[in-house]
Structure formats: C-alpha cells, structure tokens
Amino acid sequence: MKLFSVLALLLLGLTGNIARAADAWPSKPIRFVVAAPAGSSLDIIARTVGDKLKDRLNQAVIVENVPGAFGTIATAQVARAAPDGYTMLLSFNGPLAFIQFMTKLPYDPQRDLQPVMIASSQPNILAVNADLPVRTLKDLITHANANPGKLNYASVGNGSSSHLTMELFKSMTGTYLVHIPYNGAPPAAASVVAGDTQLLFSVPTVVLPHVRSGKVKALAVTSRTRFSLLPDIPTMAEAGMPAFESLAWNGVLVPARTPPDVVKRLNAELNAIIQMADVKARLNNAGLEPVGGTPEAFKKLIDEEAAKWEPVIRKTKAKLD
Structure with missing residues (x-):
C-alpha cells in the first residue's frame, strides 16, 4: 500500500511538472525545420511565418533548412525530436503521404508526427x-x-x-x-x-x-475549383476529367506526444498569422495560397492522400532516385 502511495505521488508530481512545462511554453527559442532548401517556396513560408511567430510568442524562431532525400531527412529529424514544443517542421505531401510506399523510412508519418496546420496548397x-x-x-x-x-x-x-x-x-x-x-x-x-x-x-x-x-x-x-491566383486557366474537371485532382500542399507539424495545449496554441497563432494581409500578399506573390484550419483537418488530408496515392504507386512501381 505504501509502495502504491509513493508511485501515485511520483506520477502526480510528473504530471504536474509536464503541465507546468506546457503552461510556461515557450521559455526558449523554437527550432523551425524546413524540408527544402533556402529560397524555395517552403522556405518563403517558414521565414514569413516564423518572423511573425517570434513576435507573437516573444521567443526566437530559428528557421533551419534541411533539404535532401525528398524531404525525408528533415521530416525524420523532427519525428525523432523531443515532444516539448521546441521543434517544429514545415514539410510537404511527399514525406507525409506517399514516399513511405516507395522506400523504407526511418519514421512513420501517421505515428511519429502530430499535424498542427495546413500552411498552403496549390494545384499543378x-x-x-x-x-x-x-x-x-x-x-x-x-x-x-x-x-x-x-x-x-x-x-x-x-x-x-x-x-x-x-x-x-x-x-x-x-x-x-x-x-x-x-x-x-x-x-x-x-x-x-x-x-x-x-x-x-x-x-x-x-x-x-x-x-x-x-x-x-x-x-x-489540377484543383477541383479554379486556382484563385490563376483564374483564367480551367480545372481538369472543366476540361473533361471530373475525377482528377492532385494538389501540392504543405503544413506545420510537431513530434507526436507534444502537449495538446502547445499544439492548440501553435495552431491558433499560425492561423492568425496566415490571415494577415502582408503575409497573404507575400505568399500570393510566390504563387502560394494560404489555407489554415485545424490539426484534425490536416491529419484527415494526410490520411486521405496516403490512401489515394498508394494504389497509383503500387501500379506504377515508382521508386525514389
């Protein structure tokens, strides 16, 4: 009985420490890993958003470009990082939804990462x-x-x-x-x-x-509706292929098991940032359309895209270079 009481107190203390850590977040700089090189469209998003985020959180947001291996190096780094809210990832559809069907990855996109928000989406x-x-x-x-x-x-x-x-x-x-x-x-x-x-x-x-x-x-x-930045170009559906859709999307994620309060705060801040007029203008100038939304919506997108592309990959036997 004494042992049970001691263990219960230890567990209560650990839970309290985790809660206090989440309440105090952020208390140090945040690393923002980008699965693309400097100057890329993902880099533009990360630096535009990161600059606003540092002011809203009163902490430095350090953008770190980790290109290579179709984005899987950066994505794996964040998947293995501590789930403490101090490592974020900006990655895209490949490392999150279909590359796992072409090669063995050192991470599981659905298991090891927590979606926060869809950043942008654009058609091909x-x-x-x-x-x-x-x-x-x-x-x-x-x-x-x-x-x-x-x-x-x-x-x-x-x-x-x-x-x-x-x-x-x-x-x-x-x-x-x-x-x-x-x-x-x-x-x-x-x-x-x-x-x-x-x-x-x-x-x-x-x-x-x-x-x-x-x-x-x-x-x-390749979007279901006309792309707002290219309104004169018809969709594949309008041109005769109603079932065709293929989007290039990206979003912010954190390691799985990051405290829910941190994920909620990040989601709220990021959604507010991408609605700012100057942020929208900069992303639009780069050919990007901000999306936003909930973590649940982002997870749903990843799951649906994985289910969509797996049979295409199996049929074509596509492999990474």
Whole structure:
C-alpha cells in the first residue's frame, strides 16, 4: 500500500511538472525545420511565418533548412525530436503521404508526427510545349492516343509529385507517355520549353513565367475549383476529367506526444498569422495560397492522400532516385 502511495505521488508530481512545462511554453527559442532548401517556396513560408511567430510568442524562431532525400531527412529529424514544443517542421505531401510506399523510412508519418496546420496548397499546372499541336486537354488526350510512345513528359524526379500526377493522368486516360525524370523543377520545365520533352505537371511558381512568355501553353490546373491566383486557366474537371485532382500542399507539424495545449496554441497563432494581409500578399506573390484550419483537418488530408496515392504507386512501381 505504501509502495502504491509513493508511485501515485511520483506520477502526480510528473504530471504536474509536464503541465507546468506546457503552461510556461515557450521559455526558449523554437527550432523551425524546413524540408527544402533556402529560397524555395517552403522556405518563403517558414521565414514569413516564423518572423511573425517570434513576435507573437516573444521567443526566437530559428528557421533551419534541411533539404535532401525528398524531404525525408528533415521530416525524420523532427519525428525523432523531443515532444516539448521546441521543434517544429514545415514539410510537404511527399514525406507525409506517399514516399513511405516507395522506400523504407526511418519514421512513420501517421505515428511519429502530430499535424498542427495546413500552411498552403496549390494545384499543378498541366503545361505543354508551345509547338505541340494541341489547344485543350481533350486535344492532348486525342493527340497522345494517336501517337503512343512518341510524347515525352518531364518530372522533377522519380517518385515526385509531378511524376505521380502524370502517372495518374496516364492511368485515367489510357495514354502511353514516356517519362523523362530531371533533377528538380527548373530543368524539367526548361526541357518542355526547349522541346526535349513535350509536357509536364508543375507547380505554378516554376512554370508560370514560361506560360506568360508564350513558351509553353497551360491547359488546366489540377484543383477541383479554379486556382484563385490563376483564374483564367480551367480545372481538369472543366476540361473533361471530373475525377482528377492532385494538389501540392504543405503544413506545420510537431513530434507526436507534444502537449495538446502547445499544439492548440501553435495552431491558433499560425492561423492568425496566415490571415494577415502582408503575409497573404507575400505568399500570393510566390504563387502560394494560404489555407489554415485545424490539426484534425490536416491529419484527415494526410490520411486521405496516403490512401489515394498508394494504389497509383503500387501500379506504377515508382521508386525514389
């Protein structure tokens, strides 16, 4: 009985210490790990948000870029970090929703990470070389089916979102397109401009300058509704493929078992920040549309995207480079 009483007191003390630590949060600088290099769209989000967050929390927010291995290095670092609210992650759909189906990861996205908030979401643009004799999505499908194996499509690498999005397109249209992977989005887009490849799915930030210069044609965006930053480009649904959707999204996460009060506070602060006019303007200028929402909504997105892309990956046997 005495032993039970001692253990109960120890447990009560430990619980009290955890609660006091959560109440005192934050009492030291916060590390904000970004699963992308400096200058990337994720880096823009992290530095814009981090600068506002430090003022709202009265603590330094240190942005640390950890690129490599399709974002899995940074994501793994945070998954293994102490769940004390002093390590945050900004990661994207690959390391969170589908790369686990292509290779063995040192973390489990659903088990080891706690979603906080969706930061931004954007569609891909289906872009084709300006000289390709098509004007619409239906033209492209007809042309591709009449010329099986003669059209090359670029991607930012094996297992990337741009690769899987085109494989989804192929599976839904029965087209035979040859995959040419590149090491990153700029060279992939440049290959379409040059005519070395004829088409690709790309995030707006990369391909828009080429669309505006007339070097490539934008046929459709891959969101269910028109992208607010590109209102003149039809959706895949409007262009003839109503079931097609593929979004490039990202969000803030913390290690699993981070105190719920910390997660709640972070969610509230981040949602307030991305609604600020100057933050919206900066993200919009980078081709990004802020989203926000609850941790539950972010978890639902991750789970749904994993369920959606797993069969596509199994069918295509996509692997990481």
